[in-house]
Amino acid sequence: MTTSANVRTAILILCAALLSNCVSVEDGIDTKGWQTVLARGTPTARHEAALIAYKNKLYLIGGRRINPVDVYDPVTNRWTAKSVPPLEIHHFQAVVYDDAIYIMGAMTGGWPNETPLDRVMLYYPEQDRFEYGPTIPPARRRGGAGVAVHDNKFYMIGGITNGHMDGYVPWLDEFDPATGQWRVLPDAPQARDHFQAVVSDGKLYAFAGRRTEHAKKLGFEQTISIGDVYDFAAGTWAPMHTRRAIPTERAGNMALSWNGQIIIGGGESGSQEEAHDEVQAFDPVTGQWRAWPSLNRGRHGSGFAAIGDHIYTASGSGNRGGEPELTSLERLRLSPTLNQSPRIAVTKQAQPAVMQWHKFQLSFAGPETSETSADNPFTDYRLTVTFTHGGKSRVVRGFYAADGNAAETGAESGNIWKVRFSPDELGEWQWQARLAKGKNLAINRDPSAGETIALTNSSGSFMVTPSDKAAPDFRNADRGLLVADTGYFRFAQSGEYWIKGGTNSPENLLGYTDFDDTYRMADNARDGESDAGGGIHTFAPHRKDWQPGDPSWRGGKGKALIGAINYLADQRMNAAYFLTLNILGDGKDVWPYRDPNDFTRFDASKFDQWEIVFDHMQAKGILLHLVTQETENELMLDGGDTGVERKLYLAELIARFGHHNALVWNLGEENGPVHWRPEGQNDDQRRQMIRYLKSADPYQHPVLLHTHSEAADKDAIAGPLLGEPGLDGLSFQVSERTMVNAEMQKWRSLAAAEGREWLITMDEIGKWDTGALPDSLDPTNHQSLRRHALWGHLLGGGAGVEWYFGAKYPANDLSSEDWRLRESLWKQTAVALDFFRDHLPYWDMQPCNGMVDRKDVYCLGKANQIYALYLPDGGTAIVDTGEEAASYAVSYHDPVSGNVFQGKSKTMIAGGELKLTAPTQLRGKDWVALVQF
Structure with a gap:
């Protein structure tokens, strides 16, 4: 035996003792487990690299630092070093297409602030040459993504945009190497990074990975348990299901598709220091996982590659993190018997x-x-x-x-x-x-x-x-929690801004005959107060609006109120205002207590019946404007303090209803003392209430204060709260409709001076006795409401309106039973909501009335880009933009019907002025101009 043979025999004996299974390819030894191959030559130690097979050879590319390409030939059992890439590339999954290995979704630079590669990179193995390919769209660049090929196109899923700091994404992109074109496809159900993707039987599979957030000290902990599947033919992601829960959560894993199975191996996690050695196979048909033989050496940051009847892996890191970097090579014989490996019971399959x-x-x-x-x-x-x-x-x-x-x-x-x-x-x-x-x-x-x-x-x-609901349902995947942001409502999930429009009446909506133990404590109709009528609400006119499949309770109760909600939603209204406590107040028919004289014991069945209605409102896209008290009873609990009674009341409301995604806490209707009622909560008591709501609510829903109608009362009561961090804005009551726009601008400016952007809604419009009359009683078709309370509010920077029905006319704020009586008002409100949603970046615009030559025109604009103006009675208006001569386009909108009349592109007249003249169809009518540069 030669000396070299003696050395090889000794190495094999040592390898067998330490690793249980080593082999030299030329020896022809093959067992049922992974074999550590004793190759000639040694590759560069590396991790966060790619291993891929090309024409029956293994290519080890990239990794931390700039490393040469190492090539392994199973025929000669030899590693050979090739050229180096032009820059450091790591955290990518390489793919083969035609005569090149493609590198995309990679990072460059050092931990933890790595930069996504801005382009595709190609390596030509037969020429041993790197080349830059097409640029990746800036908005879609990320590293640590999964990449796979299907039908001659590449698919990149997931990844992270900001190194290891944060920015994990659920993105899916299609790249056509023949044209260099990118196409954005639907997001995956889950965001993930540090994983590999594979294609099998016309579907894209993404298993394992994590959500890396080193900025929050979460480098390894947030591993993903459920796999995602994209169907190329259908162009959709499969709903998430626990049948795809991975037995061993990890990231930085290797992945391979073989014989209809998805193979996941190696990886790292927060659960152990050593890199994972588990190899597990998922059968998409049965939904079963099987345990394949474990690696001889756990590793992460490498890949799986198949050549002939073997699967290989090489390099990687042996522990969680970056070291030790490995040089070893392992292989496993691919045999049909692997499909008879032991099944793995995944306990997550039993989870709700x-x-x-x-x-x-x-x-x-x-x-x-x-x-x-x-x-x-x-x-x-x-x-x-x-x-x-x-x-x-x-x-x-x-x-x-x-x-x-x-x-x-x-x-x-x-x-x-x-x-x-x-x-x-x-x-x-x-x-x-x-x-x-x-x-x-x-x-x-x-x-x-x-x-x-x-x-x-x-x-x-x-x-x-993922949610399966469509908008306007607030459980829609792109909606979710509604928050206060920059003076408007915004969905936390998508960042989309939202304006409300709906009903402020009847305020005693919950004074409804089908709720348990609900009755009127006393009839009253004092001066300045609505007449509630004889009995509590039945909403009988809306019984016909209830639909099969809608909720009810106790053998069919509740159908009329549920039908009323349906009607409001059918009119595309999205908000409703209601009291949860009116003891001592106007209606005297709403309270959550078992006994209206005992403020420490609640009515469980009534609470649960309210919840049925609230669930339905949220499903129909209707915001819950929950008003916790009114001016007559604001001293009833704890004398106005936030003591045992008030804390208990608020805590119960939060516990039972705080989970609803679109909800506003209102401190109370007409909160604070005024000349006609000098008793009321003081500044400190309001602050106590605000702070308790914010500290007790885990969702941090917006908190608003409902004001009195006169400007001086707003100054006295809301003024001292301008710097209060827990108050998100005001729920306006305004006595004179023509003052709405000016009051909006005043309070937005006052809040801004205190470093706040208050959300202000227009919720109770004067006069107190008329409010919004039924359509049949308003001969002007709600002209003053439309001009001043609706458009005047929104063009003043307002966040939405609710219509108050007044106190002294039929179907008033307490007695209204039929929302159909104001159908024209709902339709006009919907026109305004559509206009703002479809045409304006209103959250980034400012009132600009002073730019217009008419004092009766309301204007909201963003300089150099867009202006919206409401012009009563038609006519002509000149807007002084202060801009240089420029072309602009104008469209004219009918605020009653919603009809649109397109104008022609024009050029501003000298001095930066533009002239607006209504089209023939709108002359003599109110109209809205949309000016776009």
């Missing part, structure tokens, strides 16, 4: 599932008690549930739910507590619940306070999948 932005409700069995028990379940027990996803956690308060089905049974007793939660992130969530008992524990913010009561399901997990 809920769609994103939908209500997730958990029930817990606690002590048997009742609404009247000496141990008050509303004050002396507290359920808190902590929901966790990745590095995010949200603590949500639960509530006593009697028998758990009180809306149907009317139960007053039972042992069920519940929690409701709206998840905002896809993927796996965990919960941890605690039920505790103690005197007034319900309002105690100390999470450890009280005596813990054992719960059988105190912890668990659930899977969040």
Whole structure:
């Protein structure tokens, strides 16, 4: 035996002892597991590189630093170093097309602030040459993405835009190498980076990966458990399902498609220091995972490549992070017997599932008690549930739910507590619940306070999948939580801005005959107050609007109110204002308590019936404008302070209804003392209430203050709150319609001077006795409302309107039963909402009345780009833009019908002025001009 043979034999003996299975290719040894190949030569140690097969050879490309291309030939069992790339390239999945290896979705630079590669790079193996290819669109550049080829086109999915700091995305792009063209395809259900994608049987598979956020110290923890599948023929992503939960969560993994199976191997995670050695195969037909033989050496940041009847992997990092960098080469014989490997039971398949932005409700069995028990379940027990996803956690308060089905049974007793939660992130969530008992524990913010009561399901997990709802449903995937931002409503999910339009009346919407224990405490009709009429609401005219499949309760109750909601939504209205407490107030028919004289015990069945209606409103795209009190009762709880009674009341509202995505907390109707009612909450009491709402609400819904109608009263009551950080804006009441636009501009400017951009809505328009009359009683077709309260408000920078029905006419603010009586007003409101949604970047525009030569014109504009003007009675207006001569286009819009008349492109007259003249069809009528440069 030669010396070299002796050395090789010794190495094999050592390898067998340390790694259990080493082989030299020329020895022909093949076992059922992975073999560590003793090749001639050694590749450059590297990780975050690509391994790919090209014409029966392995190519190891890239990795941290600038490394040569290393080529392995199984025939000669030799590694050979080739040329180096023109720059550092790492975190990419290479693909082969024609005679080149394509590199896209890569990063360059050092951790953690790497930069996405701005173009495709090609390596020609037979020429040993790198070449720059087409530029990647700037808005779609990212690294750490999965890349696969299907039908001669490349598909890049996921990735991260900002190195390891943040910016993981769900993007899918198609790249045509023949033309160099990019096409944006539908986003995946989940964002992920640090993974590899494969194609099998006409579908694109993305398993494993993570959401990397080093900016939040979350480098390895946020691994993805559920795989995503894109059907090329259908052009759609499959709904998320726990049947695609991966047995071992990891990122930086290798992936390969073989024999109809999706193979996932190696990787790193926050659960262990060593790189993963698990190799697992998913069968898309059966939904089963099987355990393939584990790697001899765990590794991440490399790839799988198949040549002949073997699968190979090489290089990578042996531990989580960047070292040790490996040089070893392993292979596994691909045999049909691998499909008989042991199945892996994935426990996540038993998890409950809920769609994103939908209500997730958990029930817990606690002590048997009742609404009247000496141990008050509303004050002396507290359920808190902590929901966790990745590095995010949200603590949500639960509530006593009697028998758990009180809306149907009317139960007053039972042992069920519940929690409701709206998840905002896809993927796996965990919960941890605690039920505790103690005197007034319900309002105690100390999470450890009280005596813990054992719960059988105190912890668990659930899977969040994409929403299947379409707008206007607030559970739509692109909607979700509605927040206050830069003076407007905005959807947190998509960033889309939104303006409301709807009803302010009847304010006692919940004074409805089909809600349990709902009645009028006393009839009254004092001066300055609406006449509620004889009985509480039945909404009988809207019974016909209820549709099969709509909700009801207790054998068909609630259909008329549900039908009324349907009608409002059919008119494309998206907001409704209502009181949740009017004891001592105008209607005296709405309260959440079991007894209107006991403010510590609530009515579980009434609360649950309200929730049925609120669920339906959200599904129909109607904002819940929840008004917590009115001027007559603002001192009723704790003398106006935020003490035990008020905290308990607000905490119950938040626990039962805070999960709704589109909700506004209103501090109270006509809040604060005025000359006609000198009793009211003071500045400090308002601040207490604001701060409690913001601290107790896990969703941080907008908090608004409903004002009095006169300017001086606004100054006195809202003025001191301008610097209050928890107050998001004002819910306007204005006595004189013509003052709406000026008051809007005044309060926007005052808030801006305090560093705030208040969201201001126009919710109660004067005069107090008329408000918005029924169509049949307004001979002008709501002209003054349309001009000043609708368009004057919106063109003054307002966030939306709600129509108040006045106090002294039929179908008023308390007695209205039929929203059809104001159908023309709904239609005109919808015209305005459509105009703002379809034509204006209103969140980035400012009032510009001073630019117009007419004092009766309202103007909102963005210099050099766009202007919108409302001109009453037609005629001509001149707008002094201050711009140089430029061409512009004008379209004229009818604010009643919504009809549009296109004007011709024109050039500004001297001095930067433009002249607007209504078309023939609109002369003598109100019209809206849209000017675009």
